Amino acid sequence: MATESFLKEIGGKSIVEQIVDNVTNAIINGELKPGDKIPTENELCASMGVGRNSVREAIKILEAYGVLTIKRAEGTFVKQGFDSKMLYPVLYGIILQKDSANQIVELRKVIDVGILQLAMDKLDLDSLHKAEQAMKELEQKISAVNVDANAIFAADTAFHMVLVAITQNALLEGICYYVDQITKKSRLKAIEKFLEDKATEQFLFMHREMLRVLKEKDRTKINVVVENHYQYWEKVTG
Structure with a gap:
């Protein structure tokens, strides 16, 4: 050349x-x-x-x-x-800036609103079945005899990644994967808070509501469901 x-x-x-x-x-x-x-x-x-x-x-x-x-x-x-490494500079910028924890929660809310909107357009029976199965696995981890916060975190992450996968958008999957990695500590803290408050039913309800809104393709409830979904996470990062 x-x-x-x-x-x-x-x-x-x-x-x-x-x-x-x-x-x-x-x-x-x-x-x-x-x-x-x-x-x-x-x-x-x-x-x-x-x-x-x-x-x-x-x-x-x-x-x-x-x-x-x-x-x-x-x-x-x-x-x-797309290569997930392309996200490194952006994510480092997020992590290293002042008040990053609160801003990451806000970022995740915005992303989840978009995920639900896009997932509604691409939802089919197979992807709905996978989402429902991920919900069942989360319920099993919550109701286990020896409840483990790490196991719940893994199941929670898997549930959200199933929703992301429905969008068929590699960029979104990459962003959410790395957001999950850099927020593990605070999200584990939020899960432990749920367990401490004996609010596991509320934890499950928020996930069921997200799944219900997706299944019914109720776009009018997306913002409310996402806002409610992260209330405990906001408490531990505030």
């Missing part, structure tokens, strides 16, 4: 950041498409007037983010399809 016109210098940033930004912008603008081979190291060096080490560092960063993939003896290519 010839020297690329999309490689423009950007002031105020390190050389590595400039290279990362330029390749990223080229993908956003459609100058580089999924599956395309990017310019060689020599071409990037010549276009930017930078050293090979800077180019290699930028490529490593983009590979770590799941944007590029390196094929030995072939070159470096733009990734085809």
